[in-house]
Structures are given as C-alpha cells and as structure tokens.
Amino acid sequence: MPELPEVETTRRGLAPHMEGHTVRSVTVRQRSLRWPVEPDFERRIAGARILRLERRAKYLLVHTDRGCAIWHLGMSGSLRLVEPGAELRKHDHVDWVLDTGLCLRFHDPRRFGALLWTELDPAAHDLLSHLGPEPLADEFSGDYLYRVSRGRRQAVKTFIMDGRVVVGVGNIYASESLFLAGIRPDRPAGTISRARYERLVDAIKRVLARSIEQGGTTLRDFIGGNGEPGYFAQQLNVYGRAGERCRQCGGPVRDMVLGQRSTFFCRRCQR
Numbered sequence: 001m002p003e004l005p006e007v008e009t010t011r012r013g014l015a016p017h018m019e020g021h022t023v024r025s026v027t028v029r030q031r032s033l034r035w036p037v038e039p040d041f042e043r044r045i046a047g048a049r050i051l052r053l054e055r056r057a058k059y060l061l062v063h064t065d066r067g068c069a070i071w072h073l074g075m076s077g078s079l080r081l082v083e084p085g086a087e088l089r090k091h092d093h094v095d096w097v098l099d100t101g102l103c104l105r106f107h108d109p110r111r112f113g114a115l116l117w118t119e120l121d122p123a124a125h126d127l128l129s130h131l132g133p134e135p136l137a138d139e140f141s142g143d144y145l146y147r148v149s150r151g152r153r154q155a156v157k158t159f160i161m162d163g164r165v166v167v168g169v170g171n172i173y174a175s176e177s178l179f180l181a182g183i184r185p186d187r188p189a190g191t192i193s194r195a196r197y198e199r200l201v202d203a204i205k206r207v208l209a210r211s212i213e214q215g216g217t218t219l220r221d222f223i224g225g226n227g228e229p230g231y232f233a234q235q236l237n238v239y240g241r242a243g244e245r246c247r248q249c250g251g252p253v254r255d256m257v258l259g260q261r262s263t264f265f266c267r268r269c270q271r
C-alpha cells in the first residue's frame with residue numbers, strides 16, 4: 001500500500017513536469033474508483049492551468065486556476081508520466097494529457113484509489129478537515145503528543161497511527177519508530193512521559209525522512225519506466241522479523257496484534 005513517503009516521492013517526481021502546465025484533455029476509462037469520479041470532471045479540469053502540487057497526509061492535491069483535484073492512491077494505485085502514445089495497460093483508469101504532450105496516467109488494479117474535484121478550499125474538504133498535523137511539520141512535537149495523549153488508555157502504537165493525532169504514520173513506520181524510541185507498542189498512550197514522546201517524535205521524523213530520501217532514487221523512473229516507487233529497502237529493525245534476533249540486544253523479536261494490526265517489538269529494548 002502506498003504510504004506517506006511514496007506519495008511524497010510521487011509529488012516530487014511529478015511536480016517539475018506538471019507545475020505551470022495546462023491540462024489539455026482528460027480521459028476517464030473507469031469511473032467507479034473508491035468513490036465515483038464525478039461525471040463532469042473532464043469538463044471542469046480540461047484547459048486548467050496547474051499551479052502547484054501539494055501533499056496532505058496521503059492525498060496528492062493538484063491546485064489549478066479552476067479548482068483542486070484530490071488524488072488518493074488507495075491500496076494499489078500509482079501515478080506516472082508517460083510519453084504520448086504509450087501503450088495502455090490493464091487497470092490504467094485515468095489519463096491527463098498536458099500541453100507538453102506528456103500524459104499523467106493513473107493505474108489502480110484494486111480501485112480503492114480516488115480522484116475528486118473541489119472548487120472550495122481543499123483543507124475544508126470532508127476528507128481533509130479532520131486530519132492531524134503532518135509528521136514532518138514543526139507543530140508535530142513531543143510536547144504536542146504529550147498534551148493530546150493525557151488521559152488516553154489506548155496503546156501508544158494505535159494512538160500514533162490515528163490520523164486525527166498525526167497523519168502518515170503507517171504500520172511499518174509505527175513499529176520501527178517505537179523500537180528506535182525504546183517504547184513498548186502496547187503501553188497506554190497516557191502513561192508516557194514528555195521526554196519519551198520527544199524521543200518518539202524524533203524517531204518518527206527520522207524514519208519517514210529516510211524513506212522519502214531513499215524514494216528520491218526512484219525519481220528518474222517517473223517518465224518511461226514503470227514509475228511505481230515500491231517499498232523502500234531500508235533496513236528494518238523489528239517489522240516482519242518475529243523470531244529473529246534483535247539487532248540491538250540479540251534477543252528474539254516478538255510479535256502481537258494491536259488494533260488488528262501486526263506489531264513487532266523487542267521486550268528487552270522497549271519498555
């Protein structure tokens with residue numbers, strides 16, 4: 001599933017080829033994505049000038065002089081730029097042809113992705129208005145997590161994966177960050193000290209930033225190639241390693257289920 005770093009990598013890959021350009025025409029081959037693509041989407045965006053690409057959580061916002069297109073990649077979606085006349089593959093659902101001739105093509109076998117349109121402030125859109133802060137923004141701090149966690153009994157891992165608390169901390173990133181911060185994933189969020197939350201926030205920012213950095217190496221594939229940035233091959237400390245040796249203490253990595261998500265940790269290194 002595309003996570004925040006993949007979406008940010010997509011944004012960085014697409015922006016130089018899209019910003020300042022005009023959408024010449026749009027073809028929607030499959031309207032039933034997670035939500036239906038509205039019937040007059042093509043008419044609304046054709047001729048629009050793209051001002052800027054922004055990422056909010058896992059949404060890619062394409063701001064134009066007429067309104068804003070909101071993309072979500074869902075479980076299996078990807079966006080890439082192809083040359084004019086590039087052969088269509090199965091599950092290529094949407095094309096935007098730009099004035100440069102390049103075509104932005106949306107591919108999504110499972111169709112949990114979405115393409116929406118708004119002429120209002122996208123930050124006020126139902127999908128975006130309740131989202132917590134961006135993990136890499138300064139407002140996401142140890143002090144912030146400490147404050148909003150007081151009185152909460154839910155497991156800290158479930159807490160940091162809640163998009164109303166902070167966006168974009170997916171399952172892998174949550175397990176890895178908690179390991180780096182030395183915090184047990186099932187510890188109640190309300191019992192963790194400010195100092196430990198500072199370490200956790202630092203770990204979340206480092207893990208996400210490293211993934212985005214590694215994704216940068218796939219940017220050249222955005223034109224031609226298959227343009228699908230996969231999971232970044234960063235070395236995982238605990239995720240998916242149940243029964244293997246902890247890289248820090250040599251003890252066994254454990255797993256458990258929290259909030260219906262598989263969770264990995266080391267009993268010695270995390271308290």
Ligand SMILES: [Zn+2]
Pocket residue numbers: 246247248249250251266267268269270
């Ligand atoms: Zn350990």
